[in-house]
Amino acid sequence: MNQRTYLGTTYLDVAKGAVEVFMKLRARDPASRGDRYMLVTFDDPPYGVKAGWKENHGTFMCELKNLQASGLTTLGHALRTAFDLLNLNRLISGIDNYGQGRNPFFLEPSVIITITDGNKLTHSSGVPDELHLPLNSPLAGSELTKEPFRWDQRLFALVLRLPGAATPDTEQLGSVPTDESAITQMCEVTGGRSYCVRTQRMLNQCLESLVQKVQSGVVINFEKAGPDPPLVGDDSSAEASRPAPSFSTQPWHSCHKLIYVRPNLKTGVPVGHWPIPESFWPDQNSPSLVSRAAWRHLGNVSSARRWSTQTFSHHSHIVHVVLFAFLSLFLNCRFYLYASAPAISVAEGLHFFRGCLSVRLRERGISVAP
Secondary structure (H helix, E strand, O other), X not given: OOOEOXXXXXXXXXXXXXXXXXXXXXXXXXXXHHOOOOEEOOOOOOOOEEEOOOOOHHHXXXXXXXXXXXXXXXXXXHHHHHHHHHOOOHHHHOOOOOOOOEOOOOOOOEEEEEEEOOOOOOEOOEOOOOOOOOOOOOOOOHHHEOOOOOOOEEEEEEXXXXXXXXXXXXXXXXXXXXXXXXXXXXXXXOOOOEEEEOOHHHHHHHHHHHHHOOOOEEEEEEEEEOOOOOOOOOOOHHHHOOOOOOOOOOOOOOEEEEEEOXXXXXXXXXXXXXXXXXXXXXXXXXXXXXXXOOOOEEEEEHHHHHHOOOHHHHHHHHHHHHHHHHHHHHOOOOOOOOOOOOOOOHHHHHHHHHHHHHHHHHHOOOOOOO
């Protein structure tokens, strides 16, 4: 980070300026009033945390200005320290709700921005080729999640590739490409991405892009389940007469996407009632809970795509779910839904709802048609 660029500044100076510009751009958003900034370096723990939960904005800026580039490039340990710092209070607050389903509306959205030169990683034991995060953590309850991060935490990387000598300006406007360093794969896993920064203009473009990506949401794995959906018009002649949808017919596939969770306009806090089920059945004889993955895996069945073009069928399933929720409250019932497999289809969930509702109604002497 002590390398000098064609601007006459070092990479460390560029990184400090990027942090200040990001904070100024973020301050334009009214939602930034509740933001908290933390500063973590590659120093050995516990000296790597320069500004944590207890430090204010003034301390953060002072530590940022006093940063010096020295030591080894222990990126894996630094990232693990950053994740542990974010997860410090999650077990106490119960935000992860272990064993009782995942609540997308209980979240602490966090964005980790790593600014690095993209050179080889260095460690006291040698020069590793891949990025590895330590598996052990001193935090209580860290064994309940397989990964060190959570589904509302995303990692972004600004990889500085500014040359030392001025080059002809052949830059074209467009999206900034991803970098080929070891941190890129880690960014994609968390739902973020890396940026290969070669000029000051590209750096400013990346900072504006990062500000827009500070959103409230969770990352979920949508896994393809079953065969590809039939083409529109294959089911019946009535469907064949319908016009084709205007959206592009992308093949049915698995994806890893961020789902936005909109906060309440008055309170600024997301509100919800239906958790996403756990991927296991509870076992009272088990001494501990089963460790979960950082993201929830949901199955995409092909029929779901066909429902999107059938208005009546789509709304009829919504009516069934709303009716079940109303009757469960009216009859003072409480149901716990656990998925017996990592992926459960909509049809299977509705079948489970109907079965539970039928049992409850028969217990109260209400006849139910098969």
